[in-house]
Amino acid sequence: MPKFMDVHHGMKGITEEELRRAHDADLAIEEDERVHFEQAWADPESGTVYCLSEAPSADAVQRIHERAGHKADEVHAVPLVVR
């Protein structure tokens, strides 16, 4: 399944609890679009949130985020991954 990195701006001051709640809202409905949000990272200072997912398409990722109430500003397919 393709991987995606999506980015949310304007989240200055986001707390651990708010990030958890937003992520849980995605997880609760992600199966409707065969998406799985694997991890999310937040920088409360710049207000940036990064979400890594597996999904059939960028649109599927965005539909889940929109329904969960937090549309992403960017959704990038990341077909290349290294460790």
Added chain:
Amino acid sequence: MPKFMDVHHGMKGITEEELRRAHDADLAIEEDERVHFEQAWADPESGTVYCLSEAPSADAVQRIHERAGHKADEVHAVPLVVR
């Protein structure tokens, strides 16, 4: 150890091999700054690369990237992480 997400723009058309080589160049010297680059993801279409690391500071992350020949455009501390 704090976590960081750094972003490189302008990498349109990056290949798996180029990403691997760039990541290996970081790994080869990362210990000099007590940095560890955990993973990197690339979107060859938009030319965006994301690197996740553990490091003592954003400056330490940037110093390794600069010495490896690929300065990051942004380095964000990501103190909040959820799965």
